[in-house]
Amino acid sequence: MTEVLVALIVAAPTAAGLAAWFADDRRAGWLAAGGFVIALAAGLALAVGVFVEGPLRAFGGQVVVDALGAYVLALVLAIAAIAVAGSPGHLAHEREAGLLRPHDAGRYYALLLWFAGGLAAVPLLDNLGLLWVGIEATTIVSALLVGFARTPAAIEAAWKYLILGSIGIGFALLGTLFLYASSVGVLGETSDALAWTRLAEIAPQLDPSLARLAFIFALAGYGTKAGLAPFHTWLPDAHSQAPSPISSLLSGAALAVALYAFARFHLVTAGTLGPAFSSTLLVVFGLLSLAVALPFIVAQGDLKRLLAYSSIEHLGLATLALGFGGHLALLGLTLHLFSHGLAKSTIFLAAGRLVAERGSRRIGRLGGSLARSPTDGRALVLGALVLAGLPPSGIFVAEIAILLGGVQTGWGLAAAAAAALLALAVAGLLFHVMQVSVGPPGSSADRSPASRRWALLLGVPLTAVVVAGLWTPSPLAAALDQVVIVLGGGRG
């Protein structure tokens, strides 16, 4: 059964993508939706199975899904669902504006499905080498999506993403190699030597100097993919130039998958060297990302770049939480990944439609959006308040938990610095939101009212994030606890 579900998660998007590539533009959307729904159902069934029965193994141990893997899988699929559902609206607008060539829609859906399928496959693999292959494959596929618009700016963003992403991820491959070299000495030359389940067991016997080197390279490599400063320079370009549903997937899911990758390295390294070494590096790079993102958030003039820098800030916070460790901070981290992922992917869709309607992405020219485009305007304001960490929302609770957790585990100073940086970012974000929502109306353009389906698409995830700050259903709380146990180095 597990085998069938895993096969469906990977095969359904791959096959549907192939069909969409060759289909005409009208059928492509239906093919993509069909293929994705199959993967979504299989993935959610698999995740529920893991939370009820414990870790599942398949394909001779090449696939192992524990609570952390199941959680990341469910998160990726939920955000991909938002991206897939938001795509017809995006493509319709592009078609009206005459920006779509024949077959473009089919290719777009094919690449979107392959990107989503690749992201969903990564947390299933019990092999750090194949995990690298999966993440690099998603980088390459998404590079084609980032430059989909064929404008000079989009080509520049995609080119930067491809080159910087490939170098970054090359470092992650070196890190994987060093870990392999240290485990081959213990386990011999088997493919087991790259399985994180085995590596966690034998961590105390690994060569400490190789393990140290492995973690540094893995953090730099996957940190590039996660947008950690100072490896983040590609991110604002790629996330702002990509078609909006792709920005949703990049910011909400791809960053979380990269964080997942270095979390696995962190767990092994902590077993070899004790938690101090890798935790300190995580805290340093987390704080650095918060500090680097701040001025760009405060002084930002471009709406989509503002959202991209906010992603750097939030991934910095998540990395910080992983470094803090301890039950409270890790619980905050799991809640944060969910809340940020849903809120950011929704707000990117709203921003994309708003920008397309108004014909400008400058914050100064988007004034009065609450009155002119009520649906997108409201989603944007609500989403920005949530992202700023105002109560009640999942992000607010997560931030409090992470900061208090940091104080508990002896990182008081770092937690205080993070709190100060977060507070300043709130001020910057709120100022921009005021400008967009009630500021003077800028450039004028015809507006077409949003459909009810679109309002639901934006409203449901944002409501979920707000509710997550007030109440967690008990089965969900139990699931989050299992994820926290894995992140704390235990068996989930």
Added chain:
Amino acid sequence: MTLDPRTAAELVDACAAAIVVLGVGLAATRSIGRAIWLVAIQSVLTGVAAIGVGLATGSGHLVIGGLLAIGAKGLVVPFVLGSILRRSPVRRERHPLLGPRASLVAAVAIVFAASAAADGAFVGASVAVSRGLTAAIAAVLTGLLIIMTRRKALSLVVGLLVFENGIALTAFSLTYGMPLVVELGILFDLLIAVVVAWVYARRMLDVLGTTSTDQLRSLRG
């Protein structure tokens, strides 16, 4: 077919030396066409060294990986890059951030640094590890040097390939390579990455009329 360890060691030594020399040449040349030739030869030698180690140690996956790497990085990729070059008006790296002479000095400095680092570093596999590791570290750093100092799209791809050769050399110097399924995955990723680079180089030609990344400076802040 097997190879006795001493012959294998000599073969790897020779390949490592040639790879280092080619790296210096790659850092110094301004002709993009020549750089594509040099990196193709470097990739073939990397594959040959892998096959040599594979035959000496009886690890079949290294031999298969080496053969595939020669096919992919020595033939397919240079062919693709050459076809972009023929259409592109940009044939030379006219204004690199580091001139040819400074690049040459930097490349030689990298070789000395790599050799010092490899001597002091790991105790791992036995066949000519130190030389292989010297070449590996030198190739990784030379690749980064090329990527950081060149401005033409094709030069950056060449730099990426040199960097990738360095990683492949590290892989079999340290551990006789990764498991075969991982090596296949890595090669597959590399091939599609080059295809995507090809797609974008063509779009740059169509939209911007050049493959000089100087034109790509609009996204800031």
